[in-house]
Amino acid sequence: xxxxxxxxxxxxxxxxxxxxxxxxxxxxxxxxxxxxxxxxxxxxxxxxxxxxxxxxxxxxxxxxxxxxxxxx
Amino acid sequence: xxxxxxxxxxxxxxxxxxxxxxxxxxxxxxxxxxxxxxxxxxxxxxxxxxxxxxxxxxxxxxxxxxxxxxxxxxxxxxxxxxxxxxxxxxxxxxxxxxxxxxxxxxxxxxxxxxxxxxxxxxxxxxxxxxx
Numbered sequence: 723x724x725x726x727x728x729x730x731x732x733x734x735x736x737x738x739x740x741x742x743x744x745x746x747x748x749x750x751x752x753x754x755x756x757x758x759x760x761x762x763x764x765x766x767x768x769x770x771x772x773x774x775x776x777x778x779x780x781x782x783x784x785x786x787x788x789x790x791x792x793x794x
Numbered sequence: 795x796x797x798x799x800x801x802x803x804x805x806x807x808x809x810x811x812x813x814x815x816x817x818x819x820x821x822x823x824x825x826x827x828x829x830x831x832x833x834x835x836x837x838x839x840x841x842x843x844x845x846x847x848x849x850x851x852x853x854x855x856x857x858x859x860x861x862x863x864x865x866x867x868x869x870x871x872x873x874x875x876x877x878x879x880x881x882x883x884x885x886x887x888x889x890x891x892x893x894x895x896x897x898x899x900x901x902x903x904x905x906x907x908x909x910x911x912x913x914x915x916x917x918x919x920x921x922x923x924x925x
Contacts, residue, residue: 752844
């Protein structure tokens, strides 16, 4: 079961650059890029920090295959 | 004052202190300046190269590896350790049982270099593929 995310859309909806979001959650811009491309799975802590920074429920940012519950 | 501005100002002071330390440690003044400039260049480049995240509120230790960089470093370290240990086992078996000679220092140096090469190549590869 793979993890999907909506990070890029949520970030763009708040007119944030990758660099600005990275600064808000205390990671590098490359880490934001890696998460958006689904090449890196963030820890629960970082996922929660991203959800808080983007003021979005975490299950609208990250979901597993076939478990889109909150998105549908 | 913005976070990054505070970071650059504090790094400038720290770089000057590092340069001054080099002079007090016996280097000529222009070496101290070079050390200070190189130190500041490192602090300036570090956030841009993606090797560190900046946490200005942490003061002297403002540069931190984030969790992705920590996982890359852990994987690189593990690969280097495994390759070095397998190499060492092979060397011990060869020189202890087959050749019955002392292990030449040069061979041990080559193993250390191999471990370092594995570390940096893994680090480089994971940075490329995870970004």
